[in-house]
């Protein structure tokens with residue numbers, strides 16, 4: 001048994017799960033009229049109702065004891081104070097410093113990083129304002145109308161999804177297009193729709209070595225030069241965000257056009273850094289700043305609130321409850337707001353890249369489950385497809401519902417329907433519908449008894465399916481900042497309990513290396529010993545189809 005599973009707090013939860021497994025949540029609601037009122041918490045403009053979970057007060061207190069035994073608070077403090085908690089890479093983890101809006105210094109290896117953070121924010125503000133005002137012009141003196149933001153993974157999802165979520169705040173006159181995939185269809189389609197004289201390319205790559213991003217930028221450069229611009233004009237049309245200034249300069253980006261970031265910012269935690277430049281260009285710097293403000297408020301809550309009312313801790317420990325004690329394999333995110341439709345994909349990278357691990361910080365193989373599969377999409381669309389499996393499938397799938405109480409540009413009829421569907425789903429998942437209710441519903445039919453029973457059986461919904469509901473007044477930049485930071489800290493707490501390093505990604509790194517190796521094979525000798533027979537065969541098919549051999 002590992003050091004985690006032999007803890008008395010873990011063992012206690014194992015006993016507790018047996019005692020609550022057979023109880024239906026509807027009985028808890030009936031027995032305690034104050035359940036909903038007790039199992040809710042509110043911070044940073046976010047209201048969380050977690051009463052529709054398979055927990056009692058005793059379970060919640062058991063989960064908080066596990067968090068204390070797992071030294072979540074100490075690990076949190078180590079992160080915020082710049083300790084090198086990303087042990088496999090020997091790095092601090094300080095995305096929180098990027099939104100530190102206090103005057104407090106933050107030290108990495110004895111050096112205060114805040115002056116550099118603030119100088120970069122100033123540079124982002126100045127650049128955004130010069131593009132928006134038309135002061136920054138293209139090489140033919142035309143103002144910039146289109147931004148093509150090139151990046152992948154954390155250098156793409158954050159800027160893309162936050163910009164999309166804040167559509168009502170977008171700056172008129174500048175349109176941002178995101179390109180990630182190395183599939184040439186995407187970059188070619190985007191470039192075909194813009195005028196090179198009025199376009200700015202923002203290339204974002206922390207490492208400046210990611211194949212997809214480098215290739216897409218090269219393609220954009222050829223397109224720019226191929227349309228009649230000269231090498232010297234690149235300075236007005238290409239900027240880069242990277243921690244690898246040397247590689248960016250060698251690539252041909254003017255030094256002044258490079259926005260720095262640091263190795264203590266993980267890719268999937270980087271939207272708060274200069275990786276957020278496309279967000280600034282899309283929304284204006286002030287809205288980007290509000291995003292930071294919201295995240296900072298959640299940081300404060302995470303650091304200061306007692307565990308029992310600490311929103312990220314509550315959500316994390318509920319996740320542990322289902323993953324480790326109920327065997328839940330996945331967790332679904334259901335934003336009931338069209339503009340927030342990208343959040344599941346964002347949290348997917350955040351969570352699965354962080355906690356998709358099988359060894360502890362000490363290098364021991366775990367004997368318990370770690371990160372779940374994260375998935376989801378916008379409501380109400382999912383109700384007409386995959387919700388079926390959540391309601392009546394054989395797996396337990398905890399869900400996070402989220403809904404703004406007010407939305408822009410919409411009449412009340414639509415919004416009330418949206419809300420009623422959201423709340424209705426949480427209720428149906430929790431209550432279900434009993435066999436007797438379904439059987440009674442069929443009383444007016446002319447079915448014979450056996451058919452009536454069989455149909456009632458099909459219609460029966462077990463219920464007892466857990467969900468959280470997050471409400472917020474409206475999705476302002478500040479609230480979005482808090483919401484994203486909430487999920488970041490939830491993931492952190494779970495990683496702390498599971499004793500994994502949530503800040504490296506060796507599996508993904510291997511993919512990057514293999515991609516380049518196979519490319520060499522495609523362009524050269526596919527029979528190389530580096531490839532297994534299946535891969536050799538696939539490469540040979542590709543080579544034949546493309547006459548590469």
Ligand SMILES: O=P(O)(O)OC[C@H]1O[C@H](O)[C@H](O)[C@@H](O)[C@@H]1O
Nearest residue numbers: 153154155205206207210267508
């Ligand atoms: O910003 P880059 O260095 O180009 O990296 C882009 C992405 O690469 C990998 O896929 C990492 O796992 C991601 O976390 C990272 O965001």
